[in-house]
Amino acid sequence: MNTAPVALWRLLVAGSAATGVGLAAQEYDVWWTALSQLSNLAVAVCFLGLAVREPRSPWLRGALTTLMVLVALAYVPMQNGNLWHAWSLLEHVVTPSLVVLDFVLVGRNHHAVRWWHPLSWLAPPTAYLLWYVGDHLAVYAALDAAHPAQFGQRIGILLGLLLATGFGLYALGRRRPPTADLTNA
Template sequence: MNTVPVALWRLVVAAGAATGVVLAAREYDVWWTALSQLSNLAVAVCFVGLALREPRSPWLRGALTTLMVLVGLAYVPMQNGNLWQAWSLLEHVVTPTLVVLDFVLVGRNHHAVRWWHPLTWLVPPTAYLLWYVGGDLAVYAALDAAHPVEFGQRIAVLLGLLLATGYGLYRFGAQRTPQE
C-alpha cells in the first residue's frame, strides 16, 4: 500500500495527463491516433492504479517513463511543435517531467529493474509504430513511411533514444538499495 503523499502525488500526475488528453481531444478530431495523447492516456489510467498500489516490479513505471521521455523529447524537433497551448505543454513537458520524477524520486522498487526490462519497454512504442505504418495514420510529417530512408533514420534515432533512456533507468536502479 502506498503512503497518502505518494498516492496524492500519483493522482496529480494522472490528473495532469488526463487534462492534457481532454484538452487535445477538444482541439483535434483524431486525437486518438497520436502517440502523445495515447501515452498520456496510458499514464492517466496507470497512475490511478499506481496511486492505490505500487507493484513489486518497476516494469510498468519504467515503460511509462521511457515512453514519456520519447513523447517529451521527440515532439518539438519532429513536429516543429509549439508549447504555447495548454494541452501541448501538459502532454509534452509537464506529464513527461512528472513521470520521470516519479521514477527517480518516488518509486521504491528501482533495485528490481532487470537488464532485459529496457528491451521490453520498446514493446508499446513498437506496437504504436506498427499501427501507425499499417494504418497509414500519417500523424507525423517527420515519420512518413513513403520516404523509407528518412523514415528508417528517424526510427533508428528514436530507438537509440529509448534504449539509452531505458538503460539509464536500469543503471539508476542498480545503484539503489531496496526500500520498504
C-alpha cells in the same frame, strides 16, 4: 497501500495526463491516433492504479517513463511543435517531467529493474509504430513511411533514444538500494 503523500503525488500525475488528453481531444478530431495522447492516456490510467498500489516490479513505471521521454524529446524537433497551448505543454513537458520524477524520486522498487526491462519497454512504442505504418496514420510529417530512407533514419534515432533512456533507468535502479518498507508488495 501507498502512503498518502505518494498516493496524492500519483493522482497529480494522473490528473496532469488526463487534463492534457482532454484538452487535446477538444482541439483535434482524431486525437486518439497520436502517440502523445495515447501515452498520456496510458499514464492517466496507470497512475490511478499506482496511486493505490505499487507493484513489486518497476516494469510498468519504467515503460511509462521511457515512453514519456520519447514523447517529450521527439515532439518539438520532429513535429515543429509549439508549447503555447495548454494541452501541448501538459502532454509534452509537464506530464513527462512528472513521470520521470516519479521513477527517479518516488518509486521504491528500483532495485528490481532487470537488464532486459529496457528491451521490453520498446514493446508499447513498437506496437504503436506497427499500427502507424499499417494503417497509414500519417500523424507525424517527420515520420512519413513513403520516404523509407528518412523514415528508417528517424526511427533509428528514436530507437537509440529509447534504449539510452531505458538503460539509463536500469543503471539508476541498480544503484539505489532496496527500500526496506515495501508495504504494498
